Amino acid sequence: MKIRCAILILFTFFGCARTVTRIAPAETIDLSGRWNDSDSRQVAEKMISNLLASDRFKAYGKELNKKPAIIVGLVLNKTSEHIDAQNYIKKLELAIYTSGVADLVESDKFRDKLREERVQQQDFAAATTLAKWGEEVGANLMLFGEMTSETDVYNKKRVVNYIITLFLTDMSTNKRVWYGQEEIKKFIRN
Secondary structure, three states, X not given: OHHHHHHHHHHHXXXXXXXXXXXXOOOOOOOOOOOOHHHHHHHHHHHHHHHHHOHHHHHXXXXXXXXXXXXXXXXXXXXXXXXXXXXXXXXXXXXXXXXXXXXXXXXXXXXXXXXXXXXXXXXXXXXXXXXXXXXXXXXXXXEEEEEEEEEEEEOOEEEEEEEEEEEXXXXXXXXXXXXXXXXXXXXXXX
């Protein structure tokens, strides 16, 4: 009897064990049908690629006569889902940075931290290593946008259409330099 109980306990313990498999971060896995890391990466890369290849952006760079400096502002989540917009913003920033076509300027949150450090350096850093005031690169352009979704449900079927809209605006003139929109549509059956 004791042996049977021990075998049953071992079978139960190992039969319910969780398995974990490592996969490549770029691999697309869609478990719930909700917005996920693959959607975020795919849309960010495609939109930034479209932005940097657009005729208006290229004309802006030629008129500026240098590589434009871009700051990524707010991307509002207006969907009914909890989407980490900051994660999406970081993917946009990474795509801009790695493109080499534009300079990336720090967002206000990080800029404020850098400025605090500069203040501290005034009292504590050696004069030869002191970060100087007035040397920041001002952004020429600000990228911002919104995420929305439309959902259609019938019985155990659902279609969700995510619409991501980005705007690139000249900081001096408020003139829109680029306007992009990307959609991802998902059909989910329960």
